[in-house]
Amino acid sequence: MSQTTTARPPMRRPGGGGPFGGAGMPAQKSMNFGPSAKRLLGRLRPERLKLALVIALGVVSVVLTVLGPKLLGDATNVIFSGVISAGLPSGATQQQVIDELRRTGDDSRADLLSGMTLTPGQGIDFHALSMILLFTLSLYVLASIFGWLQALVLNTVTQRTIYRLREDVEAKINRLPLKYFDSLPRGEVLSRVTNDIDNIQQTLQQSLSQMLTSILTVIGVLVMMFVTSPLLAVIALVTIPASIGITVVIAKRSQKLFVQQWTSTGHLNARIEEAYTGHALVKVFGRQREVQQQFDTQNDDLYxxxxxxQFVSGIIMPAMMFVGNLVYVVIAVVGGLQVAAGAMSLGSVQAFIQYSRQFTQPLTQLGSMANVLQSGVASSERVHELLDEEEQSKDPREPQRPTSVSGRLVFENVSFRYEPEKPLIDDLSLTVEPGQTIAIVGPTGAGKTTLVNLIMRFYELNSGRILLDGVDTATMTRRDLRSATGMVLQDTWLFAGTIRDNIAYGRPDATEDEILDAARATFVDRFVRTLPDGYDTLLDDEASNISAGEKQLVTIARAFLARPNVLILDEATSSVDTRTEVLVQQAMNALRADRTSFVIAHRLSTIRDADRILVMENGSIVEQGDHEELLEARGAYFTLYNAQFAAPVD
Structure with missing residues (x-):
């Protein structure tokens, strides 16, 4: 395989370039949690009506739930009062019993009974007790139903939001210029559109419902606590600033680590994808150990x-549980003293202890969600970073198009550079007449592939213009421009599908006969007939079940079927054998008939019949002419030609 012929911007590879580069990790920036989280939540805006329903269902569910401890406290009071009442003399009133206890000096017992509702001589009122318990059971059943409905609606909101996010990312990728993909490893891009989006989905799924329920529970429980006992409620409020302080302190330490985690995941994916794609090369050069070491290094970074x-953010939950337990102990002691003093009933203390647990539990859950939220927001930041990338320029509102495409191309003072400080093509002018075959030769990095990429508008010009049949290509839609242009690259691209589908990709509406004609003309038919399933042979995503040369022939057949007016061949026969190359050249001659063709070649024997040969060096055309003229000129082309075909010196 010949060397790459295009000058490209340097790639930002994690840990060095190439499969054998260094494995060091770049410095990571700190995540801006607030704006990133706000932007992620902003994606829920189209579902605001459903979110309002979710909140309403959550409010009802929480209200029903927080009433439970109060009712259970009443049930406890019925039982406790019944037990105490059964031991008191029948016929006396509660006040008479209390007065008698005070007269005998038993003030502590008198204080205890004064905080209760008693009927001396009467036992437990089981009818009242059963009614309270049945009503409480009904509340809990209804709370569960409303909670289930809330989860159902919220799941719909989450899935629809992620659905739209994936659509936005897919649409964004189609609008990104080629330079974005040239500057970022494929594994890094794939990690953002797969791993990071999946992590966002899990974050929304896990945290939204739990967070909403926890916040509503805190509010509802807090109201009931003040209703039950303002003194104990004030004590319980100490939990809030302590919990917030713990969460903030720990969260600040874990933010950078979560950004690092998902960035490292993307880098590791890029490394794996690179090593897998170049697996044969790794084996050939015996570099398995180095690749394994680089993988181990980046895997260790991710670990x-x-x-x-996870460790730092995981400290939040046990820390908050410790605070909750301390508050629980204080409430139990103070509540017991309140009961003994007759200021509260036993049932009220029991209810308040349950409320204290219900109060600290959602706070603990909110703290435990900090790691999930930070992880999800870190992924959101990476996905939105992709969505914020500069897009290719939009097509003009009133596009122009040639009245008829004959393939006449004119380059007028064209200048282009990948990086502002590094000139590549400067002030290039060229006219190509319809039907001409233009061969482009020159050393690696001379700008040969860049030149044809500019024709396709894969990159935008810095200055100058390119005219197709008198129309500036910048004023055309990319669809119109590229529909008139066909391209066969040195790097073959076939997708998972049949050979027939891959050929028809050049023109989806082609008939079976047209597909077969294209296959015969490019000698694809010759090897397809030897396959058990013929044109229905399934290719995997790497097309590993056919040879590199056969893959190249299929791509040529695809271009043949499309029959474009302008044809670009970038080392299109580099992967075929010499005999097949001769046959393909014959097919190319037929394909190029009456079409403007650009042929990039390292093997100069393949372009001898070109109408004009352009010799490029450092982005400029230093020579042009046909094969014989350039050899007679004894310039750059003569040097290249002799370097390839001169006999070795003994």
Whole structure:
């Protein structure tokens, strides 16, 4: 395979370039949690009506739930009062019993009975007790039903939001210029559109319902606590600033680690994708150990960042449980003293203890969700970073198109550079007449593939213009421009599907006969007939069940079927054998008939019949002419030609 012929911007590879580069990790920036979280939640805006329903269902469910402890406290009071009443003399009133206890000096017992509702001589009122318990059971059943409905609606909201996010990312990828993909490893891009979006989905799924329920529960329980006992409620409020302080302190430490975790995940995916794609090359050069070491290094980086993020954020929950337990002990002691003093009933203290648990539990859950939220927001930041990338320029509102496409191309003072400080093509002018075959040769990095990429508008010009049949290509839609242009690249691309489908990709509405004609003309038919399933042979995503040369022939057949007016061949025969190359050249001659063709070639024997040969060096055309003229000129082309075909010196 020949060398790459295009000058490209340097890639930002994690840990060095190439499958054998260094494995060091770049410095990570700190995540801006607030704006990123706000932007993620902003994606829920189209579902605001359903979110309002979710909140309403949550409010009803929480209200029904927080009434439970109060009713259970009343049931406890019925039982306790019945037990105490059964031991008191029948016929006396509660006040008479209390006065008698005070007269005998038993003030502590008198204080205890004064905080209760008693009927001396009467036992437990089982009818009242059963009614309270049945009503409480009904409340809990209804709360569960409303909670289930809330989860159902919220699941719909989450899935629809992620659905739209995936649509936005897919649409964004189609609008991104080629330079974005040239500057970022494929594994990194794939990680953002797969792993990060999946993590966002899990975050919304897990945290939204729990967070909403927890917040509503805190509010509802707090109201009931003040209703039950303002003194104990004030004591319980100490939990809030303590919980917030713990969460904020720990969250600040774990933010960077979560960004590092998901960035490391993307880098590791890029490394795996690169090593897998170049697996044969790794084996050939015996570099398995180095690749394994690089993988181990980046895998260890991911382990360290993931462990650190989960460990640091995981401290929140036990810390908040400790605070909750301390408050629980204080409430139990103070509540017991209140009961003994007759200021509260036993049932009220029991209810308040339940409320204190219900109060600290959602706070603890909110703290435990900090790691999930930070992880999800870190992924959201990476996905939105992709969505914020600069897009290719939009097609003009009033596009122009040639009245008829004959393939005449004119380059007028064209200048282009990948990086502002590094010139590549400067002030290039060229006219190509319809039907001409233009061969482009030159050393690696001379700008050959860049030149044809500019024709396709994969990159935008810095200055100058390119005219197709008198129309500036910048004023055309990309669809119109590219529908008139066909391209066969050195790097073959076939998708998972049949050979027939891959050929028809050049023109989806082609008939079976047209597909077969294209296959015969490009000698695809010759090897397809030897396959057990013929044109129905399924290719995997790497097309590993056919040879590299056969893959190249299929791509040529695809271009043949499309029959474009302008044809670009970038080392299109580099992967075929010499005999097949001769046959393909014959097919190319037929394909190029009456079409403007650009042929990029390293093997100069393949372009001898070109109408004009352009010799490029450092982005400029240093020579042009046909094969014989350039050899007679004894310039750059003569040097290249002799370097390829001169006999070795003994």
């Amino acid at each position: 360290q960042s993931s462990f650190g993020a």
